[in-house]
Amino acid sequence: MRNPRKASAFTLVELLVVIAIIAILIALLVPAVQKVREASNVAQCKNNLKQMGLAFQSHHDNFKVFPSGGRDWQQSNTRVMVHGAPADYTAQSWGWMYQILPFIEQNTLWSHKSDFEVAETPVFMYICPSFRGPIIRPYSQSGDTTTTQRAMNDYVANCGTAQGTYDGAIVPSKTGYTGISGLVRKIGDVVDGTSSTLLVGEKFVDPSFAYNSSASTSCNDDQGWVDGWDNDSICAADGSGTGTVVTQDGNAVELPKRIDPKRAGTDDCGLNFGSVHEACMCAFCDGSVHAIAYDIDPTTWGRLCKINDGKPTGFEE
Numbered sequence: 001m002r003n004p005r006k007a008s009a010f011t012l013v014e015l016l017v018v019i020a021i022i023a024i025l026i027a028l029l030v031p032a033v034q035k036v037r038e039a040s041n042v043a044q045c046k047n048n049l050k051q052m053g054l055a056f057q058s059h060h061d062n063f064k065v066f067p068s069g070g071r072d073w074q075q076s077n078t079r080v081m082v083h084g085a086p087a088d089y090t091a092q093s094w095g096w097m098y099q100i101l102p103f104i105e106q107n108t109l110w111s112h113k114s115d116f117e118v119a120e121t122p123v124f125m126y127i128c129p130s131f132r133g134p135i136i137r138p139y140s141q142s143g144d145t146t147t148t149q150r151a152m153n154d155y156v157a158n159c160g161t162a163q164g165t166y167d168g169a170i171v172p173s174k175t176g177y178t179g180i181s182g183l184v185r186k187i188g189d190v191v192d193g194t195s196s197t198l199l200v201g202e203k204f205v206d207p208s209f210a211y212n213s214s215a216s217t218s219c220n221d222d223q224g225w226v227d228g229w230d231n232d233s234i235c236a237a238d239g240s241g242t243g244t245v246v247t248q249d250g251n252a253v254e255l256p257k258r259i260d261p262k263r264a265g266t267d268d269c270g271l272n273f274g275s276v277h278e279a280c281m282c283a284f285c286d287g288s289v290h291a292i293a294y295d296i297d298p299t300t301w302g303r304l305c306k307i308n309d310g311k312p313t314g315f316e317e
Helices: 012-063 107-111 115-119 298-304
Strands: 136-138 149-151 155-158 198-202 280-284 289-292
Touching: 012 155, 012 198, 012 280, 012 289, 115 149
Parallel strands: none
Antiparallel strands: 136 149, 155 198, 198 280, 280 289
């Protein structure tokens, strides 16, 4: 009777070869998984913007105007309530993101009685899935005695292009803007066409600050999505920072900026739209969503942020 043959074992070299092959396969797989994840995040980001655009339209259907930009940051610490209910766009101190809550199925949050609880509640439609998760910062402003917190946002509404510069507090003048959210606008005011006028886009935040929930010093990421007329909730193409470009139309603009975690320390206090994506996602007044390249022609970008200059943009239907 023959003895059973002994099972052969892996040699050390064979084992190392197998491990190397597995490591190579993982190295090839990870970028593919990341690419699929980013594609999914881009789709979600576009959907967020699409829903915000539709909410603007629904607000217009209901009130015959778009939501307002609210009052400036010094006057928007608390909501305006009328007979126990939130005031509408005609008197509301909180900005457009608060005003459209009933039109994005957030009526319960909109009508909640506590300003503190509303302000510190993240709204996931206002968060880009590729950029960061919910960020809640302590609210601290000069002259303010409250101890509440604020949930941040990753999107800002277009407030046009401004001639001149901002003041030291970075509080834009309503009369100096020609965009959507500064003054109460009707669709009819968008004479350049809704398909070629920017409505809402992604917000640039300095990466050295963006992910730090305990910090409270960046002027465009400290007051959150309830903020009225301020850098947290609005942005202009006006350029008075370091990346200013003078366009063929004579406007000074700042192009959308890529958010690169490896390049921190580039915060210019809310003067830029921006994104972590390969392009900056923006919703237009007709509800369409476009990926805007960071190297978009400056003249085109300036024209997209105006409602009535009568100049072509290339985005017309």
